[in-house]
Each structure stands twice: as structure tokens, then as C-alpha cells.
Amino acid sequence: MEPGVIEAARSMGxxxxxxxxxxxxxxxxxxxxxxxxxxxxxxxDFSAVAGTVGGGGVGNLAMTYGYLRFDTSVMVMTVLDLIALVQSAQLLGNVVSRKVLRR
Known part of the structure; x- marks a missing residue:
């Protein structure tokens, strides 16, 4: 931000x-x-990684029911769910940021 904006606000009292x-x-x-x-x-991301090492959560679901039991469909679906969750969070954040960005 330009310092002139603060100076202008200060000069207006x-x-x-x-x-x-x-x-x-x-x-x-x-x-x-x-x-x-x-x-x-x-x-x-951290919750998924923590789940793979035994911390619970979605990563634990993918490891326990998908990887260790050789159920590929469960593992693929949990990975796709994580991708969809991250992409929707990123899209929502970008949309909100564009709405409030003052340019």
C-alpha cells in the first residue's frame, strides 16, 4: 500500500x-x-499425512481399509475425496479473495 493513502486519511482528521x-x-x-x-x-494435507502414520482421519482410512487390505477402490476414492476437498477449499478461497481484493 502506498504511504500516501495513510497520509491522506491522517490529513482528513x-x-x-x-x-x-x-x-x-x-x-x-x-x-x-x-x-x-x-x-x-x-x-x-497434514491431517492426511498424520493418518498414514496412525494419527487417525482420512489418511488412516486410506491406509487401513485401502492399502493394508488391498482394496484399491477404497484407496482411490479417499484420494479423490482429498483432491476434491483441497480443490474446493482453494477455489472458495480464491473466489472470496477476489471479491474482497481492492484493485
């Missing part, structure tokens, strides 16, 4: 709290949403 709420937060909302989207995708 805006308080520091008003500058924070009406200038800084709206400008940073798009990248914040993208960061939250990245964290959500990483959380899905």
Missing part, C-alpha cells in the same frame, strides 16, 4: 483506529484470505 479499520484492514483483507486458504489446504 482520521484517528489511528479509524485509519486501521477503514484503510489498512480493507487493503490487507485479500492477502489475509489467501493466507487462510493456504493454511486450510496445509491442514488438510
Amino acid at each position: 482520521a484517528s489511528p483506529l479509524r485509519i486501521l479499520l477503514t484503510v489498512l484492514v480493507p487493503e490487507a483483507l485479500g492477502p489475509l484470505v489467501l493466507g487462510l486458504t493456504f493454511m486450510l489446504v496445509a491442514l488438510i
Whole structure:
């Protein structure tokens, strides 16, 4: 963000709290949403990996019922479910970020 925006708000008599709420937060909302989207995708990834080493969750389902019991259909479906979950989270995050991005 350009420093002139904060300077203009300050010259119009805006308080520091008003500058924070009406200038800084709206400008940073798009990248914040993208960061939250990245964290959500990483959380899905970590839960799947934790499941493969015995931590429970979707990865445990894929390992126990798919890989160890040689049931390929269960393993393929859990992998496809994980892919769909990650893609939908990423798409939703990108759409919300585009809506709030101020450019």
C-alpha cells in the first residue's frame, strides 16, 4: 500500500483506529484470505499425512481399509475425496479473495 493513502486519511482528521479499520484492514483483507486458504489446504494435507502414520482421519482410512487390505477402490476414492476437498477449499478461497481484493 502506498504511504500516501495513510497520509491522506491522517490529513482528513482520521484517528489511528479509524485509519486501521477503514484503510489498512480493507487493503490487507485479500492477502489475509489467501493466507487462510493456504493454511486450510496445509491442514488438510497434514491431517492426511498424520493418518498414514496412525494419527487417525482420512489418511488412516486410506491406509487401513485401502492399502493394508488391498482394496484399491477404497484407496482411490479417499484420494479423490482429498483432491476434491483441497480443490474446493482453494477455489472458495480464491473466489472470496477476489471479491474482497481492492484493485
